[in-house]
Amino acid sequence: MNENNEKISTPKEVKVEVESITEKSKNKFDKQSFWELVRFAFFALIIVIPIRIFIAQPFIVSGSSMIPTFENGQYLIIDEISYRLNDPQRDDIIVFRYPNDTTKYFIKRIIGLPNETVNIKGNTVTVTNKSHPDGLILDQSFIENTSNNNTHFELKNDEYFVMGDNRSASSDSRYWGAVPKKLLIGKVFLRLLPIDKIGLLPGNFKQVE
Numbered sequence: 001m002n003e004n005n006e007k008i009s010t011p012k013e014v015k016v017e018v019e020s021i022t023e024k025s026k027n028k029f030d031k032q033s034f035w036e037l038v039r040f041a042f043f044a045l046i047i048v049i050p051i052r053i054f055i056a057q058p059f060i061v062s063g064s065s066m067i068p069t070f071e072n073g074q075y076l077i078i079d080e081i082s083y084r085l086n087d088p089q090r091d092d093i094i095v096f097r098y099p100n101d102t103t104k105y106f107i108k109r110i111i112g113l114p115n116e117t118v119n120i121k122g123n124t125v126t127v128t129n130k131s132h133p134d135g136l137i138l139d140q141s142f143i144e145n146t147s148n149n150n151t152h153f154e155l156k157n158d159e160y161f162v163m164g165d166n167r168s169a170s171s172d173s174r175y176w177g178a179v180p181k182k183l184l185i186g187k188v189f190l191r192l193l194p195i196d197k198i199g200l201l202p203g204n205f206k207q208v209e
Contacts, residue, residue, distance in 0.1 A: 057077070057185065057186070058075065058076070058077055058192075059075075059076050059077075059078055060073065060074070060076070061073060061075075061107060064166055065107075065108070065166050065169060065170035065171065066093075066108070066170075067144075067145065067165065067166040067169075068144050068165070068166075069093070069109075069142070069203035070093075070165075070188075070202070070203065073193075074193060074194065075191070075193035076191055076202075077189050077190040077191075077192060078095050078186040078187065078188060078189060079186045079187050079188075079189035082186065083184055083186060083187070088160060088181075088184065089113075089206075090113055090127075090206075091110060091111075091204075091206055092109070092110045093107065093109050094109075094162070094184055094185070094187050094188070095107050095184075095186060096162070096179050096184045097183040097185065098183075099176065099177065099178075099179060099180065099183060102183065105185065106162075106172075107164075107188070108163060108164050108172050108173075109162060109163055109164070109165060109203075111125060111127070111138070111161045111162060111173070112153065112155050112160065113127075113129070113155070114156065114159055115129065115156070115157050116129045116161075117129075117152070118151070118152075118161045119151070119153075120150065121149075122149070123143075123146040123148065123149075123167065125137070125140065125163075126138070131209065136209060139208065142165070142205050143165060143167060144165075145165075145166045145168045145169065146167050146168065147168045149174055151174050153177075155178055158181045158182070159178035159180055159181070160178060160179045160180075160181065161173045162178075
């Protein structure tokens with residue numbers, strides 16, 4: 001009878017022991033998972049926050065001033081570090097603080113560089129500088145919506161003349177003047193949305209000078 005009791009009780013004891021071990025393992029796993037998650041979040045913040053503040057920043061296009069290059073609602077990533085290493089170039093598409101209200105951000109294309117003179121007659125844009133004392137007529141073959149202007153502007157050594165690609169519907173340097181370098185945020189590096197237009201350096205165009 002005692003033998004029968006021993007045979008019956010043994011599986012129960014083993015079962016209890018196994019459940020106990022499983023429960024301890026589960027608690028240990030939960031603690032490890034929690035601290036792994038905390039550690040992952042910590043290192044993610046260390047990496048992401050500096051990138052977000054100093055290297056790249058997302059912006060959503062609002063308005064039609066850059067059509068057809070960019071349309072309303074498109075999601076862009078702005079490269080903030082390049083201009084700390086190199087000077088902005090003609091035809092760079094940039095995001096900057098609006099000089100008349102620095103709480104607002106504008107997106108435009110660089111047309112004139114520091115110490116250049118910009119002349120616009122009708123839709124023809126000419127820049128004068130040391131390399132082109134007689135003037136360089138800019139190639140604007142990518143422009144679809146033209147305008148009719150008569151503008152003469154002389155840039156200082158830290159100023160940029162900017163215009164929207166949608167010339168007939170853009171508030172830019174033709175109307176409110178140059179953009180100081182200190183107000184530049186960075187240049188457009190990546191278009192993420194819409195998916196069918198994703199790409200690096202969207203709207204990239206370089207003059208033959």
